[in-house]
Amino acid sequence: MPAEASSASPSSPPLTERQExxxxxILHASAQLASRGGFDAVQMREVAESSQVALGTLYRYFPSKxxxxxxxxxxxxxxxxxxxRKKPPQGETxxxxxxxxxxxxxxxxxxxPHLADAMVRALTFADRSVSPEVDQVSRQTTVIILDSMGLENPTPEQLSAVRVIEHTWHSALITWLSGRASIAQVKIDIETVCRLIDLTSPEGQK
Amino acid sequence: MPAEASSASPSSPPLTERQExxxxxILHASAQLASRGGFDAVQMREVAESSQVALGTLYRYFPSKxxxxxxxxxxxxxxxxxxxRKKPPQGETxxxxxxxxxxxxxxxxxxxPHLADAMVRALTFADRSVSPEVDQVSRQTTVIILDSMGLENPTPEQLSAVRVIEHTWHSALITWLSGRASIAQVKIDIETVCRLIDLTSPEGQK
DNA sequence: CGCTAATCTAGAACAAGTTTCAGACTTGAT
DNA sequence: ATCAAGTCTGAAACTTGTTCTAGATTAGCG
Known part of the structure; x- marks a missing residue:
């Protein structure tokens, strides 16, 4: 298989090797800084410096933080x-x-946790100008969930349930990251919302 | 009844009349600016000016945007x-x-919608330093939901369901505000997640 | 009333995201 | 190899949230 092309949106002008x-x-520097101190620690000037790129260039690649x-x-x-994908989940239902x-x-x-903080905060704070990208993340998440369900073609009802699960997932993460919910709490919320899936599988839950 | 004291946390030193x-x-100016242009339109200098208060004072009352x-x-x-409260909902279940x-x-x-944008974005972007206040909003929301359920003392299971509903509510609002979900979509998601309530009411759904 | 501590004001100063610009460097096509 | 167009760089400038300071005002109290 071609080692390339696995990345994000294959649209827009193809990048040269050096651009890639x-x-x-840049992405590496971003993740690294985020891992250290979360959202606030990802400072555009520092990202630029860490990735050996001029500030203006950083903004050409990514139009905002x-x-x-x-x-x-x-x-x-x-x-x-x-x-x-490598180790699919083992649950019965x-x-x-x-x-x-x-x-x-x-x-x-x-x-x-700091990296999680940076990513999740960005995701939920994003305004309309970032919608396409956020949507892509959302689709990717949906794929992961559907994958783990083992479904070929989900019903509209099941898709609704999956959307609700994603909502819960994001929001529960936020409450955890801001210290308002414990890990155990998040676990309960996830398990609770996942029950919706069985609810939307009329043929039984195996 | 005393016309006062209905407000938020009755803790900390009581405010004089002028302070109140x-x-x-300030809150009025904030809401007004938010109604115009959403989160970005609420600029601290403008809030201060609109409410005839010095910037430093604004920050004394509210330590951040x-x-x-x-x-x-x-x-x-x-x-x-x-x-x-005035007109309770009419639904059967x-x-x-x-x-x-x-x-x-x-x-x-x-x-x-702009006001909604400002408030919801602030709520989900809030970090640990705002946890007490965010938590208070969350509790208030919980009360509203429990009220509409008409429950005296909910089971832990039902409280989990309510938390999940709140998660969905916030996250669905965000997708709507950022233009990634339609009003109809939000409606579906709300209705979907609310089914969890019946799921956690073993005694039947009346 | 007169004092003292707390509060308020105006404004400067600072921090980090974003924009802009002139000049150097690459790239792709001829 | 050469030229035009597009890209990158370094640095300054601008915006808006936040902090700080010195001096005026106000509130509570003897």
């Missing part, structure tokens, strides 16, 4: 999806498998 | 709760009543 490298350096962090999240999500997948993702985020 | 008036002017907007939300929530209540709130927000 710059983009990579939010764009940058959302792109960072897309990047991390890809990793995550790859990792999750679809609800269990989804909950298991999300809890696995949650544990991954716990290992880098 | 200042606080009110986020604090100010969250307080604005608390303020609005009180109105809302009062309004909702608890789930229907909660959905009806939230849709009513949603329609209110649609009348002032």
């Amino acid at each position: 490298a710059r983009r990579r350096r 939010i764009h940058l962090l959302v792109a960072t999240m897309q990047d991390q999500l890809e990793h995550m999806h790859g990792t999750l 679809a609800a269990e498998r989804v909950a298991e997948t999300l809890m696995r993702a949650f544990r991954a985020l716990q290992r880098e | 008036a200042r606080r009110r002017r 986020i604090h100010l907007l969250v307080a604005t939300m608390q303020d609005q929530l009180e109105h809302m709760h009062g309004t909702l 608890a789930a229907e009543r909660v959905a009806e209540t939230l849709m009513r709130a949603f329609r209110a927000l649609q009348r002032e």
Whole structure:
């Protein structure tokens, strides 16, 4: 298989090799700074310096800090999806498998709470100008969830349930990140919302 | 009844009359500016000017823009709760009543989408330093939902369901505000998540 | 009334996101 | 190899949230 082309949107003018490298350096610097101190620690001047790129160039690649962090999240999500694909969840019911997948993702985020903070805050703070990118993250998340459900073609009802699960996922993460909910609390919320899946599977829950 | 004391946290030193008036002017200016242009339009210098208060004073009352907007939300929530109390929802099941209540709130927000934008963005962007205030908003929301369910003492399961509903509510609002979901979509999501309530009411859904 | 501590004001100053600009460097096509 | 168009750089400037300061005002109290 071609080692390339796995990345994000294949639209817009194709990047040269050096441009691709710059983009990579920027995303790497962003993730690194975010891992240290979260949203606030990702300062555009520092990202520029760390990635050896002029500030103006950084802004050419990512038109705002939010764009940058959302792109960072897309990047991390890809990793995550790859990792999750390798060992599919073991639960009996679809609800269990989804909950298991999300809890696995949650544990991954716990290992880098500052990075999680930066990405999630950016995601929910994003305004209309970032909608396409945020939407892409959302679609990717949907794919991961549907994957873990093991569904080929979900019903509209099931898609609604998945959307609600995503809502809960994002919002629960926020309450955790801002110290208003414990890890256990998040777990309960995830398990609770996942019950909606069984509710929308009239054929039984196996 | 005493016409006073209905406001927020009755803790900390009591405010003099003029201070109470200042606080009110500030919140009013905040809501007004927010109604115009949303989060970005609430600029601290403008709020200070509109409310005839020095910038430093504004910061003494509300230690950050986020604090100010969250307080604005608390303020609005009180109105809302009062309004909702007057005409309780008519639905048959608890789930229907909660959905009806939230849709009513949603329609209110649609009348002032910019204000909604400012408040909701502030709420989800808030970091740990605002946790107490955000938590208060969350509790107030919980009360409104429990009220509409007509429950005296909810089970832990039901409280979980309510938390998930709140998650969905906030996150769905965000997707709507950032133009990634339609009004219809939000409605569906609310109705979907409200089904969790019936799921957690083993005694039947009347 | 007159004092003292707390509060308020005007305004400067600082921090970080964003924009702008002139000049150097790359790229792609001839 | 050469030229035009597009890109990158370094640095300054601008915007808006936040902090700080010195001096006026106000509130509570003897």
